[in-house]
Amino acid sequence: MFCTKCGIQCEEFNDNGILRHRCPSCNYVSYRNPYPCVSLLVVNQRNEIALGKRHPSSIYPGKWCLPCGYIEYGESYVAAGIREAKEEIGIDIEPIGIINVVSNELENNISSLVVVLLAYYKEENPLVPGDDISEAAWFPIDKELPPLAFKADDYIINKYHNSMKEYGEIKSITLEGNSFVS
Ligand SMILES: [Zn+2]
The missing domain is CATH 2.20.70 (Ubiquitin Ligase Nedd4; Chain: W;)
Known part of the structure; x- marks a missing residue:
């Protein structure tokens, strides 16, 4: 270099x-540092989660994942989450909390640090795939899911599912203070 x-x-x-x-x-x-990213667990009124099928030209093509992406320079992680949901699955969401932060090591030698946000979607608008997602769909969280690209997504979905079953809620960190300008 x-x-x-x-x-x-x-x-x-x-x-x-x-x-x-x-x-x-x-x-x-x-x-070299891990790339800062966000991913989104979006849950609708029927207890379904939104997943995107990865484009043939992306890493892990044809597998499914939570909507996710890189945080842009000068962008807060919450704004990044809202933007990624719009770009990848075509809906406007309002994240309500952080349910996990994970480190990923991917096959293409990319290291990422991912803030995982939770959002509840109360509308009935259809999902519209975009960006590097070729198909977007809702999946019942208590049924078998399609093949997932990322182990972290599998973990997050199970964690949410188990926590809701056992406690009726999931512990989360609130989003106040997600962005500062000095
Ligand atoms: Zn120099």
Whole structure:
């Protein structure tokens, strides 16, 4: 890789067991971090959850997942969740809480940190697939689900289902203070 400041070839070095790149001219070090993402557990009035089928050109094509995506620079994670629901399944949602935060290691060598938001959908508008989703549908949470792309989604859906069965609610963190400008 090349230095983003000088444009010259960086050198590899071992930083306590982690391979990093450093610019020999300005000493800029490139750090790799997980990508910040959001995913959404959207539940309707019939206790169904919204899933999207992944586009043939995406990673894990043909498998299903919770609506999800990257948080844009300057965007709060709540705004990202609202945007992703609109882009991927075509509905306006209002997230009500964080039900989990997970770290993912995916097959394509991508590492992500995912804030998982819960939203209840009270309207009857049809789901409209978009972005990298080729099909969007509601699935009863107590029946067998289609093949899922991400282990984390499987965990989240089960956690929600089990918690609702056992306690009639799921513990969540509220969304106040999700964004600050100084
Ligand atoms: Zn440099």
